[in-house]
Amino acid sequence: MLRGLFILLCLCLGTWSTAQTKGEPEKSIEQGPLENRVKTLASIQPGLGTVMHEMGYRFTNIYWAANGGNWGLAQYQLKELLEAQEVGEITRPQHAPMLKANEKTYLAPLAQAIEKQDINQFNHRFSAAVNGCNACHTALGYGFILFKVPKLPKQEFLDFSLKTDPKR
């Protein structure tokens, strides 16, 4: 146990001293000049890879919630999806215009279908939105990421068939 701690300490000191000799500022959120700490914090914020993981999860839930009649959950998931997307817009500003365009063209109309609790319109707009998501993947060189209308709910622990209304 003590030996393990000692080795860990040596490793940390070793990394620290190489960073110092290379003249790189120490990557710490607790020590050093404020600017470096902010930069370190910025460097560990979720990029599109992480944000998309959440978007895929929530998008799947939106579909199942609406189709189960849990419109309140569908609305909530879409709101949370857009909040996750906003993180991506801030951490990867170069992709913000495409994310915003996708939101305006596909996700805002989808939100309206949820508010109206119109399942036909919802399913139609959901399919259109799937194409919008995938168009961006292809445009950015990620054509191998093809989101499909999910055949199975991602989370069995959410009750998609609870009948609820969206908030007005």
Ligand code: HEC
């Ligand atoms: C800005 C264009 C853009 C839009 C719009 C977009 N994506 Fe993505 N998506 C990406 C990029 C880029 C990646 C690869 C991220 C990476 O690895 O850095 C990705 C990856 C993904 C992944 C794979 C995540 C993983 O690691 O498992 C999923 C799922 C996904 N997107 C779903 C969606 C869904 C659903 C939508 C629409 C609601 C959407 N995306 C809209 C650009 C976009």
